[in-house]
Amino acid sequence: MSDTDDGWLFVGPESDDYECSQSYAPGGLCPVKLGDLIGPGTPSRYRIIFKLGFGSFSTVWLAHDSVESRNVALKIVQAKSTARSQELDVLERLRALDSTAGQEPYVIQLLDSFEHTSPNGIHQVLVTEPVVPLLAPYSPYSEFQPRVTKDVLRQTIEGLAYIHSRGVAHGDLYPANFGIAVPEIHRFEELEFWHQATYPPLRPVIPFPPHCDPHSYPPYLCGKLDLGEFLGLRAPDIIGRPLSVRIFDFGGAYVVDGSAPPRPVAPPFYAAPEVLFPQVILNKEDPLWDQRSDIWSLGVAFHDLVGAGGHFPELLFDDTLLPHYMVCICGEVPDAWRDHIDSQPSPLGRSCLAPDITEKFWDGRKKLFAQRGVEDASGLVGLMRRMLVLDPAKRPSAQELLDDPYFSCSNGTRNVVGNIHPLMRLPTSIPHGEEADFQTNSANLLTFGSTSRLL
Numbered sequence: 075m076s077d078t079d080d081g082w083l084f085v086g087p088e089s090d091d092y093e094c095s096q097s098y099a100p101g102g103l104c105p106v107k108l109g110d111l112i113g114p115g116t117p118s119r120y121r122i123i124f125k126l127g128f129g130s131f132s133t134v135w136l137a138h139d140s141v142e143s144r145n146v147a148l149k150i151v152q153a154k155s156t157a158r159s160q161e162l163d164v165l166e167r168l169r170a171l172d173s174t175a176g177q178e179p180y181v182i183q184l185l186d187s188f189e190h191t192s193p194n195g196i197h198q199v200l201v202t203e204p205v206v207p208l209l210a211p212y213s214p215y216s217e218f219q220p221r222v223t224k225d226v227l228r229q230t231i232e233g234l235a236y237i238h239s240r241g242v243a244h245g246d247l248y249p250a251n252f253g254i255a256v257p258e259i260h261r262f263e264e265l266e267f268w269h270q271a272t273y274p275p276l277r278p279v280i281p282f283p284p285h286c287d288p289h290s291y292p293p294y295l296c297g298k299l300d301l302g303e304f305l306g307l308r309a310p311d312i313i314g315r316p317l318s319v320r321i322f323d324f325g326g327a328y329v330v331d332g333s334a335p336p337r338p339v340a341p342p343f344y345a346a347p348e349v350l351f352p353q354v355i356l357n358k359e360d361p362l363w364d365q366r367s368d369i370w371s372l373g374v375a376f377h378d379l380v381g382a383g384g385h386f387p388e389l390l391f392d393d394t395l396l397p398h399y400m401v402c403i404c405g406e407v408p409d410a411w412r413d414h415i416d417s418q419p420s421p422l423g424r425s426c427l428a429p430d431i432t433e434k435f436w437d438g439r440k441k442l443f444a445q446r447g448v449e450d451a452s453g454l455v456g457l458m459r460r461m462l463v464l465d466p467a468k469r470p471s472a473q474e475l476l477d478d479p480y481f482s483c484s485n486g487t488r489n490v491v492g493n494i495h496p497l498m499r500l501p502t503s504i505p506h507g508e509e510a511d512f513q514t515n516s517a518n519l520l521t522f523g524s525t526s527r528l529l
């Protein structure tokens with residue numbers, strides 16, 4: 075199957091695995107081929123093995139570090155974002171130089187950084203440990219399904235407390251930016267990753283416009299390596315071992331030092347009210363935000379992390395309705411919001427300020443968490459209610475949250491890799507294609523497919 079898009083030819087099926095080929099232009103992404111050597115030294119220190127992912131500003135590659143004989147992740151930032159990116163400064167601040175007295179920081183660690191010049195410009199390259207996303211799309215072929223327990227939630231708060239203690243606000247805390255440390259990755263050699271690929275992941279790029287500089291784009295786009303699937307199959311001893319969280323993607327983070335914060339990048343569902351309302355309702359692009367905004371985002375992300383789907387209804391396509399939901403779950407309305415709330419029809423079917431609406435909402439959540447097998451559902455609701463407060467000044471700090479009663483007792487459930495939550499368990503026959511996608515995601519879809527399940 076082939077398709078054209080503004081004069082570019084793509085060969086292969088539609089897929090989210092590939093970055094947009096038009097991002098390969100002056101100022102844009104760095105053209106990379108498998109086997110390329112980049113970085114300092116002669117020969118260059120890092121050899122590209124496979125693509126791990128891509129974001130709005132970068133591509134991320136698994137590479138072999140020939141100096142330390144280990145496998146690393148290289149985040150190669152697009153040229154036009156390199157000059158203004160604060161990510162390197164932030165990651166340097168978050169380096170745990172003294173290993174914080176033997177404790178893990180639960181934050182991705184910077185191993186190296188350098189600049190790389192391509193025909194598209196100068197690219198910042200950040201070298202970190204490779205991680206597997208905590209909520210990786212679960213592969214039906216792999217046993218690598220991390221069990222998210224109270225302990226994992228605690229690690230995320232400890233990580234956030236560490237970030238905040240270094241004067242940094244993350245600004246993009248949503249489920250995709252939580253990962254798991256996988257030191258097992260160092261055992262494998264380049265060819266073993268290649269042998270794992272069950273389909274040809276390379277897609278030729280053929281530009282039609284005659285003005286395209288052939289050096290600006292790679293000869294092909296590379297599909298993503300599913301590290302969770304790879305490790306589940308190739309390192310079965312990983313299953314059942316303790317799990318250690320890594321917060322990553324500091325591309326939207328900044329050092330809170332009194333200067334204006336960068337433009338917030340958190341997806342609207344996870345954005346704190348002080349970000350969402352000015353951005354979505356007042357059309358102000360640069361609202362003020364800081365560490366307290368992270369507390370809100372993490373509270374929302376907990377909902378996904380415990381396997382209960384999104385906190386707000388998935389089918390809510392209109393972000394301007396989010397303030398009504400925020401008022402409903404918090405049981406209060408800020409003065410500055412009142413005109414908006416009063417003038418818009420409530421998406422909840424009744425006033426978002428109805429007297430019993432907040433308690434009913436949280437009772438529903440308690441039942442939902444209990445159904446999903448979440449440990450101490452009432453305790454988790456209590457913790458989330460402390461985090462989801464409209465006024466940022468009234469939110470507890472991450473450090474204070476560590477003393478929450480939710481963390482004082484545990485039923486002993488261990489946070490391990492590969493202990494599949496019963497509701498996440500996939501059918502024994504292996505589904506393919508669209509069927510596989512539907513079944514993989516069905517837990518979330520069924521839970522939050524309609525507004526009526528919210529209350």
Ligand SMILES: Nc1ncnc2c1ncn2[C@@H]1O[C@H](COP(=O)(O)OP(=O)(O)OP(=O)(O)O)[C@@H](O)[C@H]1O
Binds near residue numbers: 129149322323325
């Ligand atoms: N250390 C890592 N190990 C494994 N995969 C990674 C790592 N860092 C990033 N990735 C993958 O690459 C993707 C893009 O990375 P990241 O989110 O940091 O980029 P970004 O350009 O800042 O994107 P955005 O802000 O749009 O999310 C991630 O979603 C993840 O799948």
